[in-house]
Amino acid sequence: MRNFCALFKVTLKNTFGVTETGKKKTFLQKLFPIFLLVAIAPTIASFYFLTGDAIALLKPIQQTGVIIGLLLTMLSTLIFFLAIFLIPAVFYFSKDVETLLSLPLKASTILSAKLAVSMIYEYITILAIGIPVVLAYIVNVQPPLGFYPLLILTILLLPVVPLIMSGLLVMAVMALIPKARNRDLFNYISGFISLGFAVGINMVVGNMATISADEMVQLLIQGNNSFLAIFGYLVPSVPFAAKAVVNLSLVDFAISVLIAIGAYLLFLLIAELAYFKAAVGVNETGANRRKLNGKAYLSSTQGADPIWTYTLKELKLMIRTPIYLLNNISTVILIPAILVGTLMTTAGQQDELITLIQSIDWNAPGMFAYVLTAGVAIGLFMTSLNLITVTAISREGTRLFFMKYIPMSYNAQIQAKVNSGLIVSVLGILFMTVPFGVVFSIPWIQIVLAIVMALLASVFLNYFGMIVDMIHPKLIWEQEAVPVKQNINAVFTMLPGMGLPVAAFLVLNWLKNDTLFLVVLVVLLVGLDLASIIATRKIATSAIEKLS
Amino acid sequence: MIDISHVSKTYSGKVKAVSDLSLSMQPGEIIGFIGPNGAGKTTTIKMMTGILKADEGTITLNGIDIAKEPLEAKHQFGFVPDNPDLFLRLKGIEYLNFMADIYGVSASDRRARIERYGTLFEMSSALGDKILSYSHGMRQKIVLMGVLIHEPSIWILDEPLTGLDPQSAFALKEIMREQAAAGKTVFFSTHVLDVAERLCTKVAIINKGTILYYGTLDELKAVHPGKTLETIFLEVTSHA
Structure with missing residues (x-):
């Protein structure tokens, strides 16, 4: 127990305190919680009001308990899936594993401490989703006093079983499949699965009409929260936990606690049997250690222009770092694919909106300007989505010093970084505009002009992102995810990303003349492009020199 | 050729990492830069390579000022960082x-x-x-x-032997000698006094940001007869 407590304390500090540098927080860093709150406030509010509306419908038929059942089911399912990716990262691929393996600690002690830290992570998820729902439930249902302690205890226990289920699954995979012990491979696979999962959820939610009307009526007639029965519980403790909270049943609560204890004991047993076996075989990436053959060697040693070689270096590092591939690159293919895919499926279902769009006469007066505005919006959207330039300096981290000692001007290096952003943005713009243009039968000249507008808008946003990151980079991090996923800079590119299309739309309504609008738009975008390019060149040297 | 003249660096306006440091290194020399942890070795190297700006003084590499003509100066050297x-x-x-x-x-x-x-x-x-x-x-x-x-005609290496296996360490030392023999300047920081003793034509001992000794090992030993470099180093740095 002493070992567990010591290990838990250290792991917790290591996990949540890595970005504490002892430096004073900048003004922007101080503002970060406010930005965050503003960003998630609409989601939290919508959870609250949605729950309130649902309760208003469920109250007359005495089915309000369904809210708690749904919440617990949703949270435990979410925890289970999130943990499939969290557990390998924390149990096997975190940097402290090598040190822990050399200490005289039992596998069950190490994993208990790591499980406890993972639970802290999950509580954050639970709080973000759970608080607005529970608050709406309390305000609208006004449950008896006994509800509160049971709810708190249930929520505290909630992550145990889904986390352990994921833990057991991951330990089995790691022990039985040696290839899974490659950190990079794991990150690629888990990243794409989680994206697929997100897309899947989207589709399932969109087509959620699985319960027949008869079944629904039957369940509702039964009253007394029997609606809870409709949830197919993935996690075995959840039905009991839900009944315990809704019906204030201590027996059900005791059963859910017993299930959690049983799962933990099984977890300890499997940890002792399987953990060390796989953990000692973990590696960062694959390697062949084969001498390059003559042809590959010759082709790889061709000289190239320094800016181009630097651009390629940027792209290669992004493509080969799983977290950057997912956040910076894959979006340019996935988002258009998802949107176009959804469009194709709904197009087949005679969706009203699609039918309406397909019936548009693209040659009608005014349409041309709308297509161009859409081009601007797509250019900005696909650029702000890839986060490449706005995190280009941040991704250097402590390696930034390399930029300072090589004989290449800061302007040239910054240009190479912008190039990498431009290349990915162009791909995104093409993947987005061409299929949409074809599906909606937009005349090719309008498509081409929309692409030109998108490119002009993208140039501006790429340089703008670069300026933001040069002035305010996030350089201190240990996990590669931090500079792209916990970087406030991304917000700054979203502002012009959203503002410019609105401005274009306003100008369009004001001018009411296609040709004039085209001229104004081009002048505006070229002006913004030139301004951002000049500003980037002006500040590059002084901004990079200031960084340490 | 490296010329460091009256260079100083203070961090956050308080901590003086390097104070009025001057060194002149000629082609064909291998200079070992030795000093305890936190003595100012890495700060000096960072200023020599353009990673940090000196608050005062000048640094020239083959006669080119790193502050005034950074790109040209950076073409003169190759740098091996400690990490x-x-x-x-x-x-x-x-x-x-x-x-x-x-x-x-x-x-x-x-x-x-x-x-x-x-x-x-x-x-x-x-x-x-x-x-x-x-x-x-x-x-x-x-x-x-x-x-x-x-x-490059100038080599700047920060703890280059750390982590190398014996064969590679030997190969590196041979290359350093080879480069010096070809008229290049080799400047490296190290904690391994034995390496400095066997390899260097000159050593610079730094502590608390100040150069305590700069010259050949023979001259140093002549001032401290019968003592090993290790003993001399400990004596010199403890009296600083």
């Missing part, structure tokens, strides 16, 4: 080509040098793999090769 974890997701061969492109090395020269140093450091079979898969010593070797590929 070799650079571009871990590039393959070894890609990193070498990247460095060769940055320094404008021709295709034929880079091939010949990759061949030679790959064999010397036993890295030929690892060049097709990502640097991430390398051990610490291998990462150190690929960074060294990244410097050797452009054959």
